[in-house]
Amino acid sequence: MTGIVLPTTDALRTRARAALDRVGAAVPEGGGLSARTPVTGEYLFGLAAAGHAETEEALAAARAAFLDWRTTPAPRRGELVRRLGELLRVHQEDLADLITIEAGKIRSEALGEVQEMIDICDFAVGLSRQLYGRTIASERPGHRLAETWHPLGVVGVISAFNFPAAVWSWNTAVALVCGDTVVWKPSELTPLVSLACDRLLARAVDDVGAPRDVHRLLLGGRAVGERLVDDPRIALVSATGSTRMGREVGPRVAARFGRSLLELGGNNAAVIAPSADLDLAVQGIVFSAVGTAGQRCTTLRRLIVHRDVADTLVERLTAAYQKLPIGDPFDRATLVGPLISAQALERMRGALSRVRDEGGTLLAGGARRAVETAPHAAYVEPAVVRVDQQTDVVREETFAPLLYVLTYDTFDEAIALHNDVPQGLSSSIFTRDQQEAERFLSTEGSDCGIANVNIGTSGAEIGGAFGGEKDTGGGRESGSDAWRSYMRSATNTINYASRLSLAQNVSFL
Ligand code: UN1
Numbered sequence: 001m002t003g004i005v006l007p008t009t010d011a012l013r014t015r016a017r018a019a020l021d022r023v024g025a026a027v028p029e030g031g032g033l034s035a036r037t038p039v040t041g042e043y044l045f046g047l048a049a050a051g052h053a054e055t056e057e058a059l060a061a062a063r064a065a066f067l068d069w070r071t072t073p074a075p076r077r078g079e080l081v082r083r084l085g086e087l088l089r090v091h092q093e094d095l096a097d098l099i100t101i102e103a104g105k106i107r108s109e110a111l112g113e114v115q116e117m118i119d120i121c122d123f124a125v126g127l128s129r130q131l132y133g134r135t136i137a138s139e140r141p142g143h144r145l146a147e148t149w150h151p152l153g154v155v156g157v158i159s160a161f162n163f164p165a166a167v168w169s170w171n172t173a174v175a176l177v178c179g180d181t182v183v184w185k186p187s188e189l190t191p192l193v194s195l196a197c198d199r200l201l202a203r204a205v206d207d208v209g210a211p212r213d214v215h216r217l218l219l220g221g222r223a224v225g226e227r228l229v230d231d232p233r234i235a236l237v238s239a240t241g242s243t244r245m246g247r248e249v250g251p252r253v254a255a256r257f258g259r260s261l262l263e264l265g266g267n268n269a270a271v272i273a274p275s276a277d278l279d280l281a282v283q284g285i286v287f288s289a290v291g292t293a294g295q296r297c298t299t300l301r302r303l304i305v306h307r308d309v310a311d312t313l314v315e316r317l318t319a320a321y322q323k324l325p326i327g328d329p330f331d332r333a334t335l336v337g338p339l340i341s342a343q344a345l346e347r348m349r350g351a352l353s354r355v356r357d358e359g360g361t362l363l364a365g366g367a368r369r370a371v372e373t374a375p376h377a378a379y380v381e382p383a384v385v386r387v388d389q390q391t392d393v394v395r396e397e398t399f400a401p402l403l404y405v406l407t408y409d410t411f412d413e414a415i416a417l418h419n420d421v422p423q424g425l426s427s428s429i430f431t432r433d434q435q436e437a438e439r440f441l442s443t444e445g446s447d448c449g450i451a452n453v454n455i456g457t458s459g460a461e462i463g464g465a466f467g468g469e470k471d472t473g474g475g476r477e478s479g480s481d482a483w484r485s486y487m488r489s490a491t492n493t494i495n496y497a498s499r500l501s502l503a504q505n506v507s508f509l
Contacts, residue, residue, distance in 0.1 A: 004327040004371045004379060009042040016044060016101050016192055019094040025199035027192070033219055035192050038104035038338040039329060041376030047191050050218040055227050058216040062154045062181045063233045065213035070151040070179040072210075078128025080214070081173045083204035085121030088114060088169075095165060095196055102190045103164055104338040106329045109292055117169035119462045123479055124173035131178065131483065142497025149487045151179025152259075153235030156228030158249070160240045161340055162295045162399075164190035165197050167263070170462065170478045171238045171486075172201070172215065178486040181214045183234070185224045189340060194219065232256055236486065239263070240297070243397070243423070243471045250473070261485050262473025263466070265397040266425030268448070268457035269302035271414045271440065273431035274309050280454060281430040282316050285403075288428075288456030290324060290382045293336055294401030295344075297472075298426045298450070298458035302394065303405045304414050310407045317384060318364040326369055326379055338379050339400060345378035348400035351393050352383060355404070360387040363405070395421045411436060419447045425468030426460070428452035449476070 007015075016035070020027065027035075030048025037044055050058070069077065088095070095117075096110035105113065136145040155175040159167045164187060172182050186194035198217035205212060218224045228234050229252045237253045238261040239246065246264040253260040270288070272281055288300035305313055329337030339345050345368060352366050365381035382401035387394055394404050408414040418427065427446040430453075431437050437453045439445050449468035450460060460466055465480035467473070476482040495501075502508060 004369055006040055006328050006371060006374050006377070007330060009037065009040045009044070012037050012039055012101050013044050015097055019097040020192065020196060022094045023091050023196045023199050024203060025195045027195065028219070033188060033191055033221075035102065036189070037101050038340050038378065039101060040374040041338070041342065041378065042374070044101075044192075047219060049220040050224055055218055055220070055224055058183055058218055059154070059227070059231055059233050061213035062183050062216050065211040066151070066154055066181040068211045069181055069214050072179070074128045074131055074177055074179065077177050077179060078125045080204055080208050080210045081121050081128070081176055082125045083207050084173070084201055085118050085125070087200045087204055088118050088121065091196070091200060092118070095193070098193045098196050099165060100329050100337075102193050103161055104329055104340060105292060106334050106337050107332055110329075113163060113166045116166040116462055120166075120169050120173045120478060123462055124177045127174065127483055128177040131487070133489070138493070139503060140495075140501045142495060143501075144494040144496065146492045146494070148490050148492055149484070150490060152486055152488050153180060154233055155180045155182050155486060156234040156237045157182055157184045158225050158228060158237065158239040158241065159184070159186050161187040161189035162292060162297070163240075164193040167240050167477075168194070168197055170466070174478075174483050175486045176214060178483055180235070180486055183216045183218060183228060185218050185220060185228055188221050191219050229253055230256065232258070234258060236261060238475070238477070243473075246473045259485070261475035261477065263297065263468075263475050263477060264471060264473040265423050266297045266299070266468060266472055267301050267395065267397050267421040267423040268298055268426040269304055269418050269421075270300055270427070270457060271418060271429040271431075272303060272305040272309060272313055273411075273429065273433060273436055274306040275432040275436075276309065276430035277432060277454070278309065278313060278316060281313065282320055284428070284430065284454070284456035285317060286320050288458040289403040290321075290336055290401050291458060293339055294382060295340060295399050296458045298460065299401075300457045301397065301403060302421075303403060304417050305405060305407055306414070307407045307409055310405070314363060314384070314386065314405060321364040321382055321384060324382060326381060336382060336401070338377050340378070342376055342378050344400060345380055348380060348383075348398060348402055351396070351398040351400070351402055352385070354393040355385050355387060355391070358387075358391045358393065360385045360404070365401075390417065390420055397423060411439065415440070415445055422471040423468065424448045424470035425472040426450040426452070426457040428455060428457050430454055
């Protein structure tokens, strides 16, 4: 096997600077934060983190901008998002460069992430003319009952490293057309991507003449996140990250009667039925389990395979795993880039050793691919492990390319295994049996927010609502009517008769 050849850290630094220059973004000089690249595992630049005063100023500015922005007609607000979408089209390659440099995504997935941003902008522009309320039949003569929707306030967006740009855009594009303003705390691991996104939106703001402070970026760590969580000026906290993080954020926001929208961990499974088209299944499984080096919240982590096809499927899967090109994410032939950090690799190794202690059998992968020129980079062979039962480690989300294979005999057993984890984000079934497919999608089937047939668990389009149940947090973002989370509704009763009639036949006076 030939070794991994990587660009130098200097070359990556130059490439990052060039992309930032083309976008027009300046790197705030100072300390507190570092930009790093998982491609070589090295440090790129130091950056200034937001302090207390800067955070306070941003919150006040975003709140003041809200009072102005909320009165701008929604279709005009859509013009800002349309301009952002145009700039994203122009700078798709630049943003993709930064995503690859900071998150380690392979080229096609980095470009795909920016495409997802463009798509949500298009969606939100249409939405800006469709923030519909309802008219409801009143029980009283001469009355009209209506539901109207209004902007909510400042939305605090807390995002994760693995979709450093797209998740921000799902929230921001929708929040902006809804009349909200946004304060964004990105992952500390991806400051450069967020500087570029912030700059593109600032350019769009200038181009259409929107208020400057409709969006504020705050680079920083836990202290900044805590301000967003605790400050009553933040009407909605939209947070993406681990279940552990969500367990802190949810109750703290609720304690001040704020709203939260949580997108937390997943432990996504695919059921492989005996009638499944195995070619299709292998392709779907490999993309969902290995794509983004297993670091999507939608990554496939459990395979629940019918006993009759288990050996054949495992054989084909391990053959596919053996051929996976691992290495430089800028190389178009690569399918598996680096893990985000050496700690992520340690966590994967820890899970592997626990599952083997519990009786699991390693079928493929799991070895680190050390690179002599980049000792801190975390390249690893995606792993497949056969297990007899869902032990604690299988029920946890390990954010790495680690796929557990379980077998089942009856469909009911498959569904029971499928749902017997704390998380409930994404799910799929590969089957040619229509009854099974429909049962999987039915109320008694998958308990997840996303349930697919003959396609893997990851790679959702923006048009549907995105999110999951149970420990995944219950939030819905992106398409469909997820916009309602970013607005408040009011029920209006209008009396156009000349007498007052009371509901529920109450008589008074
Ligand atoms: C995430 O991993 O946080 O469905 C988001 C997908 C992508 C979004 C993933 N469209 O895999």
